[in-house]
Amino acid sequence: MLTPANLFNLTGWWQNFFDGVELVFEALDKIEPFTEALVEEHGANVAALRAHGDFVRATTVLYQNKAYSQGFKLLGGDPTKGKMRVLLDGQELNEVCVIEAGVILKDDNIHLSPGVLLEAGALLKGPTYIGQNSEVRQGAYLRGGCLVGQSCVVGHTTEAKNTAMLNEAKAGHFAYLGDSILGNDVNLGAGTKLANLKFGPTPYHFVVNGQTFNCKRKKFGAILGDNTQTGCNSVTNPGVVMGKRSTVAPCQAVAGGFYPARTRIK
Numbered sequence: 242m243l244t245p246a247n248l249f250n251l252t253g254w255w256q257n258f259f260d261g262v263e264l265v266f267e268a269l270d271k272i273e274p275f276t277e278a279l280v281e282e283h284g285a286n287v288a289a290l291r292a293h294g295d296f297v298r299a300t301t302v303l304y305q306n307k308a309y310s311q312g313f314k315l316l317g318g319d320p321t322k323g324k325m326r327v328l329l330d331g332q333e334l335n336e337v338c339v340i341e342a343g344v345i346l347k348d349d350n351i352h353l354s355p356g357v358l359l360e361a362g363a364l365l366k367g368p369t370y371i372g373q374n375s376e377v378r379q380g381a382y383l384r385g386g387c388l389v390g391q392s393c394v395v396g397h398t399t400e401a402k403n404t405a406m407l408n409e410a411k412a413g414h415f416a417y418l419g420d421s422i423l424g425n426d427v428n429l430g431a432g433t434k435l436a437n438l439k440f441g442p443t444p445y446h447f448v449v450n451g452q453t454f455n456c457k458r459k460k461f462g463a464i465l466g467d468n469t470q471t472g473c474n475s476v477t478n479p480g481v482v483m484g485k486r487s488t489v490a491p492c493q494a495v496a497g498g499f500y501p502a503r504t505r506i507k
Contacts, residue, residue, distance in 0.1 A: 242449045242501065248466040248484060249424045255390070255407055265464055265482065266445075266456045269420055272403050273386035277368040280352045285367070287351045295345050302327055303338035303353060315339065320358040320376045321392045321409075354391075363395075372408070390425075404462070421462035430473040430491060437462035437479055439497065445480030447499040456480070463495075466502065 350367025
């Protein structure tokens with residue numbers, strides 16, 4: 242019940258992330274080194290954007306790892322649906338990254354995949370990997386160790402650190418994601434907080450079929466199985482593991498522990 246295969250669809254490149262992981266919370270220790278390796282493999286491609294410092298002064302597009310600050314026109318479209326279009330040197334393209342003026346890139350150890358949009362005011366630290374067609378909205382704060390899959394949303398004033406978002410996971414508004422894993426197609430309502438530091442030194446523990454499993458990490462947010470949803474202003478207390486297709490009603494606080502698939506908290 243606490244294995245990655247019970248919580249997530251592991252087809253595609255996410256399977257590599259969970260290689261060797263028996264209990265799903267063990268993957269929390271892999272997020273930063275796996276992200277670092279992924280950035281190295283695919284290339285840290287933001288160096289040209291930082292030629293004049295951390296602050297991106299003019300809206301820029303990246304295409305085939307080349308930066309263009311002129312000679313393009315933004316045609317709009319939803320990046321998470323692969324429909325963001327850019328006219329570059331007379332050619333219409335939809336696999337171009339758009340980095341708006343006002344983005345802050347604190348170091349080079351960042352990879353942006355094709356179709357990514359970084360809105361003005363977003364701040365990124367490495368190592369961070371942003372998957373294809375994902376959107377990082379205005380005011381988002383990615384503090385490093387951020388592994389973002391395809392067609393994800395890191396929303397307005399959302400903060401993330403040591404967190405993995407599997408494909409199509411969305412934290413669209415005012416969220417906090419600390420030491421957490423969001424499964425495929427997870428959706429967090431506005432204001433959802435995944436708290437990651439408990440009071441006191443006792444280990445996080447999970448009871449499954451009468452057996453207790455302990456995790457001695459200092460920080461542990463939430464691990465949410467595929468298709469789980471939280472309502473607005475909900476909070477998961479430190480050390481939550483929720484099975485697939487679970488739901489949390491608005492304004493609810495979820496106690497630490499294990500919750501099987503299709504749990505309803507209201």
